[in-house]
Amino acid sequence: MKIIVVGTGFVGLPHAAVLAEYGHEVYAYDIDEKRINAYRTGKRAEIERYVNEPGLAASVAENIGNYLIFTTDISDLMDGTDIIFLCLNTPPKRDGSSDLSYYLNASHHLAELLEQRENKKRVVLVNKSTVPVGTARLLENIMNEHGVENFGVASNPEFLAQGNAIIGSRRPDRVVVGADSEEDFEILRGVYSQFVNHVRIRYLETTPETAEAIKYMANTLLLTYISFWNGVGGRLAESHSNIRMEDLKIGVTSDGRISTWGSYVSNGAGGSCFGKDIQSLIYQLNKAGRSTDLLQAVYNINEYQKTYLVDRAIYEAGFSFNQKTVALLGLAFKKRTNDMRDSAALKVVESLLARGVKSIRAYDPLAMDNAQNLWFNPEKNHLFDRISYHPSAAEAISGSDALYISTDWEEFRGLAHTIETTAKPPYMILDGRRMIPDYGALVDSGYEYLPVGGALLTPITEATEDSGGQNPADLSSK
């Protein structure tokens, strides 16, 4: 099939590459020439500067020039095209609604080109990125306004998590296709023929509006589940020092109806999707005059979770951040990405600066360039010049009074040794990801340890021993 993929970011590029793997004639189009030129090289480093996904560069390199063509001009490609996938950015606006300006610009441009087709073969325009319910209908109206003939619109949301785009595209859990006519379903079956009668993959055909709603429901439900663990499991475990979070997780999720995914307590879920999608759904439902209490609560819990440990350090441990130096380990919103969109680290930095820290010593294995170029620009906030950037965890910790772990990078599992050799107690460890398995030994050596989803652990001092009271540190070896 002849396919055009409009937009070659995190959604569009992996989608185009995997479509090409299945022998379709795929034109990957973007208005950003630098990006397209980088992809055209077929070189891993060039491709990963824009989209860093395991297996993506290899897939692009294998198919480039054969089934996969990169272009910044699609004006000659409209004749004979079967499908156009729209994979465009829809960033959040201040009021929570989705900014559809890129999407609308691209739609009008396509409509002008499609209207001039000589070959009026059926073409289906498919929304792949997350767009508000009703956007496929909006696209239909735009095509009609321009007098485009013989077209259909569809919604085919993608459900891939970052870091899993290629494997997930080859073997998704489900494929959801929302369209209006059998003719259009048939064209989409041609694109996804490998999934249509698959024994494990659910291939669902429905209305465009249902498909759009499925995407919002799925993402907000996942965030609700994470927030339940953070906002209920976490609160329980931190208020009873004898509750063990790891056992709580196993006990609760050993029920076929309850998911293990999402039971990982953290300092809030970030990324380009959850926060944006829940705000957009709240906006859409409010606009329709419907109640959004649950969604609003989930959003608030997740946002508060991002700075909650800083507050706990002050109120539970009596720790003052004023004029202190804090090592911040992990800036990306999750491990194995350099993406900092909606990352907890951004809120942690704001909170620490507001509490008067002298300096923040930052380290992340992948996100340092993004941090320096984009977010921590001193011109945006003069306090950002209190942030310094370091090439390793050890160097970030060196000379600090406290440590905050914000991302679940694997290498942080071994931090206990680095801390012991780099920072002497008294020293406060805020663990936003429960990354230090051997925290007990640290507490025994005089460090204070405050994790998400767990009680504050303080070293045993003569005073606590004399009082005969149970110190939370007693639990650390269990």
Ligand code: UGA
């Ligand atoms: C999310 C969804 O998981 C995908 O299904 C969806 O397709 C995608 O958004 C999208 O709409 O494009 P993603 O944002 O890549 O994918 O990341 P996740 O792996 O879901 O993680 C999101 C955040 O939740 C991260 O900050 C992660 O660390 C956090 N998280 C995840 C937790 O705090 N606890 C958990 O148990 C799981």
